[in-house]
Amino acid sequence: MTGGSGAQTWWSARNMTLDSLISFLAVVEFEGFGRAAQALHRSQSRVSTHVSELERALGAPLFDRRTRPTALTDTGEAFAEHVRAALGHLESGTEHVRALIDVxxxxxxxxxxxxxxxxxxxxxxxxxxxxxxxVQVVLHEAGVRELEEVLLEGEVGLAVRPVQPERLHRDLAEESLWREEMQLVLPADHPAAGERDPAGDDDAVARLLGDRVISVGNPRRRSAMAAESLDTDVVLERAGVDRSRVLYTQHPQAVVAMVVAGLGVGVVNGLALATSDTGGVVVRPVLQREVHRDVALCWHRQRYHSAAERRMMEIVRAAPAPPGTRSLRPMGPAAPAV
Structure with missing residues (x-):
């Protein structure tokens, strides 16, 4: 019995056209068939036919036609509420799709x-x-691993992320953007501050760093697994620095301040220093081979990307490499949109 009732309801809904719902709601809003027809640029007989079709499908009258202005019946009042909601959802859906297409x-x-x-x-x-x-833009700032997580969970559609540590999930794609050299931050009175090439090999870096090092990062997250090592750790490991003796901070400017205060020698990526005030310190590149930070544009291979997201990706790809970095983007035609 329940199944039969459901089938009858579905059949009734199928006999309700969008035009008939629009005509009905216009009669409600304009309090009459004549004014509704005028507003819709339809004949009054057409509007009346639409309402009659709905009444036959529902099996109940929607208007009391004996009154002036035309008044809704109890059935009409209940139905009008649902029609408003349904047409509102359709309008929102249309606007959403149009936004995806037209950005x-x-x-x-x-x-x-x-x-x-x-x-x-x-x-x-x-x-x-x-x-x-x-288009509303939402920026989500996070550490490297968290950026990977929010991409996988769909909280962000794309991310600018250092390549190291390597991605744990193969569903994420990446496209290289730029390379940053690692930098040493020396106190202005450091014996090596005036040298032209104070860090040309592993031994030179080891001598400079000793056992007093300041770096950027979160040691708690990185100590859990070797795969979470960051680019700066390569410098420290080659210099034989025990990471448990490194003073970590989340902010490059704090590294500079701590070096000025005499707490040690800093190891920071190039972009971080290029956007910091380095007054009072001397910055020198770490010239060890293969010591650098590569940064990439990342996205989820399997997720649908809206037109707005694809346009954002195009702008990221076309943007000039930031200060203190070298572009890794290939010359020639742009990469295909995802």
Whole structure:
């Protein structure tokens, strides 16, 4: 019996056209068939036919036609509430699809890490919002591993992320953007501060660092597994520095301040220093081979990317490499949109 009732309801709904629902709601809003017909640019007989079709499908009258202005019956009042909601959902859905196609509205969620948020992302967002002012942009700043997690969970659609530590999930794709050399931050009165090439090999770095080192990172997250080592750790490991004796901070500017205070020698990526005030210290590149930070644009291979997200990716790809870095993007045609 229940199945039969459900089938009858479904059949009734199938006999309700969008035009008939629009005509019905117009009669409600304009309090009459004549004014509704005028507003819709339809004949009054057409509007009346639409309402009659709905009444036959529902098996109940929607209007008391004996009154002036036309009044809703109890059935009509109940039905009008649902029609308003249904047409509202359709309108919202239409606007959503149009936004995806035309990049006129919608939302883009982009992930980034601290120094990229200072030295690279502002220019990208300025370019994007200038072209697509109605699209809302949400920036999610996080550490390298967390950026991987939010990409997998769909909390962001794309992210600017250091290549190291390597991705744990193969569902994530990446496209190289730039390379940063690692830098030593020396006190201005350090004996090696005036040297032209104070860190040309592993032994030279080891002598400079000794056992007093300041770096950027979160030791608690990185100590859990070797795969979480960051680019700066390569420098420390080659120099024989025990990471348990490294003073870590989350902010490059704090590294500079601590070096000025005489707490040690800093090891920081190039972009972080390029966006910091390095007054009072001397910055020298770490010239060891294969010691650098590569940064990439990352996204989920299997997820659908809206038109707005694809436009954001295009702008990221086309943006100039930030200060203190070298572009890794190939010359020639741009990479295909995802």
């Amino acid at each position: 006129e509205q919608g939302e883009v969620r982009i992930g980034s890490y601290a120094s990229a948020s200072i030295g690279f992302v502002p220019g990208v967002l300025a370019e994007f919002t200038g072209r697509y002012p109605k």
